[in-house]
Each structure stands twice: as structure tokens, then as C-alpha cells.
């Protein structure tokens with residue numbers, strides 16, 4: 252696909268199924284993500300690639316995190332229905348890539364810029380996946396910021412989850428984005 256067409260037609264795909272992109276395709280997509288703009292060449296990001304059993308373990312982490320909060324706040328574990336929902340949440344796609352920002356102290360590159368660079372890497376990965384004929388949906392939610400989830404994923408103190416990229420084969424018809432009214436977004440100074 253031409254680059255401009257790719258960028259203007261990209262949409263999130265909320266319903267995804269197997270197969271996930273192959274290892275080779277993902278290697279190319281990760282390479283594309285690594286070309287994110289990056290002040291200071293810090294490459295302040297990394298990727299956690301999760302398929303198969305890893306998705307089950309991620310669901311268990313979600314459940315442990317919510318149970319911890321529920322017991323602390325209300326003295327009871329979450330309902331059976333909620334348990335099943337949490338366990339199955341990562342199964343919404345055959346592959347999840349967690350994009351992690353690694354923020355370091357730097358005299359010229361503040362935390363915000365490092366987070367922005369990591370978000371650019373996440374976007375780059377999502378666009379590359381789309382280019383290869385697969386779908387992607389960037390999600391966060393409370394479970395992206397929960398300390399137990401971060402510990403369970405072995406994140407360091409200086410690391411943060413920028414997004415869960417759900418990736419797979421589209422299982423719904425993609426939206427067709429309409430051109431935007433640029434006068435609302437672009438002003439000449």
C-alpha cells in the first residue's frame with residue numbers, strides 16, 4: 252500500500268481472530284516500530300510479545316489485580332462472572348504486544364518526551380501490522396496502570412505500559428474513515 256493511503260485509511264479493528272502475523276512479519280513490524288522518532292536516541296521503549304499460554308497468564312494477572320483491590324476495598328473477591336471476563340480479556344486477539352516505556356533521567360529529554368517516543372513506537376507497530384494485512388487495537392484501561400500487573404509483567408520501577416496492542420486477523424468489516432474538516436485542526440500562524 253502507498254504510505255499516504257496506508258496512513259489515511261488505518262483504523263482500529265476491535266474484533267480479531269487467529270491467525271496472528273507470523274514471526275517473520277512481526278520481526279519486520281518491530282523493525283518499523285524501532286524507527287520511531289526519538290530525542291536523544293534513547294529508544295525508551297520495549298515490547299512484550301504475548302501469545303498462547305502467555306495470554307492465559309495475563310488474564311490471571313488481571314484477575315489477581317482486581318481481586319486484590321476488591322478484597323482490600325470490600326472484603327470480597329470479584330464475582331464469578333467478572334472472574335471469567337477478566338480471564339478471557341486477553342483472548343480478544345491471538346497476539347498482544349505490550350508497549351512499555353522505559354523512562355530514564357536525562358538532562359535534555361524529559362519524561363514526557365520519552366513517553367511520546369514510546370507512543371510513536373506503538374503507533375508505528377500498529378501501522379506496520381495494518382500494512383501487512385492484519386488488524387490492531389490499542390487498549391489501556393485501569394489494568395495498564397495497576398501495580399500488581401506491572402510487577403507480574405516484571406516491569407522495572409522506571410517502566411510504564413503505554414498500551415496493549417491487540418493484534419490478529421480482522422474479524423469484522425473495517426470502518427472507512429471519512430476525511431476530516433481540517434479547518435478545525437489546522438490553523439495558519
Ligand SMILES: Cc1cc2nc3c(=O)[nH]c(=O)nc-3n(C[C@H](O)[C@H](O)[C@H](O)COP(=O)(O)O)c2cc1C
Nearest residue numbers: 261262263264370388389390391392393413414426
Ligand atoms: C493511549 C491510548 C489508549 C487507548 N485505550 C483504549 C481502551 O482502553 N479501550 C478502547 O476501546 N480504546 C482505546 N483506545 C482507542 C482505540 O485504540 C482507537 O484508536 C479508537 O477506538 C478509535 O478508533 P480508530 O483508531 O479506528 O480511529 C486507546 C487509544 C490510545 C492512543
